[in-house]
Amino acid sequence: MFVWFHKLASPPFFYRFAEKLAPWLGWLSLLVILAGLYGGLWLSPPDYQQGDGFRIIYVHVPSAWISMFAYMLMATAAAIGLIWRIKLAHAVSAAAAPLGASFTFLALVTGSLWGKPMWGTYWVWDARLTSELILLFLYLGYIALNHAFEDRRTGDRASAILAIVGAVNVPIIHFSVNWWNTLHQGPTVFFGPKAEMPPSMYIPLFIMMFGFMLFFAAFMLKRLQVEVLQRERNTVWVRELVEQS
């Protein structure tokens, strides 16, 4: 088990492993997302207060969830890469950042599309929305620093520090934004309780979350393959791979 895990950190081995695994995950995610969409759009009843508008949560909640998960993954991989100097770990961070930023953007867009009919405005400085926006800025800062260096390794290590500092800061940011929000605006925007959900609503949501997770994993593997190829472009195995194809 450990030997296998150790081998996985070697770029050529990982490349072939991802080559095999990614299509499976990709097709599986398509099936699961279709099943979740069917459950969410046809089987679950409309909300008693929001009508059919609530159905956007089947995209919104999984995106928001992945956006945070991807940041954690990015920061953890950055720390691993920095401490044990594993090349692949840095590649994981670099590959996770644009994906995470995309999901953050998707969560913000779906949130504001939902906000227009429900809150009457596309944007409210609500605590959660604001945290998500700052998360997007953190991603953008990481990506900017990662690409700012001519030497890829320096960029990796410098942005790894930024990711770790950001990860330490994220709870503080989240807390302070919550504090600030309750200070400025009362609970007026939080209409009705969203606590009670029938199974016909939350089961599709869980299926969608699982589907998004698979989708993220599949794209993560594909992006990682590209990262690995770019980073290892001067090695023998990449040359052989190119010649074979």
Added chain:
Amino acid sequence: MRLTALIERDLRLAYRRRGELATPVIFFVIVTALFPLALNPDPALLRTLAPGVIWVAALLAVLIGQDSLFKTDYEDGSLELMLLSPITLEWIVILRVFTHWLVTGLPLVILSLLMALLLDYPTHALGTLVMSLFLGTPILSCLGAVGASLTVGLRRGFMLLPILVLPLTVPVLIFGAAAAGRAAVGDPVAAPLYFLGAMLILAITLAPFAIAAGLRISLES
């Protein structure tokens, strides 16, 4: 002893290029003065905006000032000597951040009094405004120093630094502006000031490690 020598050197260098170090302070004054021109010189409006305006201007001024933190030492090679010196780099950087704050951050805190008067900020709340900046600007210095250590080797680091650091400064801005804003209307200010104090302690204890690690990476390349 060697640590005091470092402080002495930094202060002397700061004195000799005082024009350059005055830039962020002048920037702070001008940016603050722009708001009444853009918005409305109505004193009632300015009074409500004053805490936020002063805090945003101070935040930007501190971050702009941090760009020069390691630049000259990086260019003339002093930084490499500091890395080789028997004193741990973490000590050196925190002293550097401190002296840099003394010559750029502290004048800003004092000048905020003047800007508060220009924006018709109530005089009875001036103490809290100064206190919030006094606690908050060193945190900004620490965060800015992390960004400066990572971008010191880059030609366009000046542009990059605010993008990296601004999202991290959100909590400082929220609590700092909240303290100043609450004081203006007579609300209790203990909570935001305590939060600022806690974050200051956290910044002073953790930031040196990140700054030193950033410098080591920048120097290796």
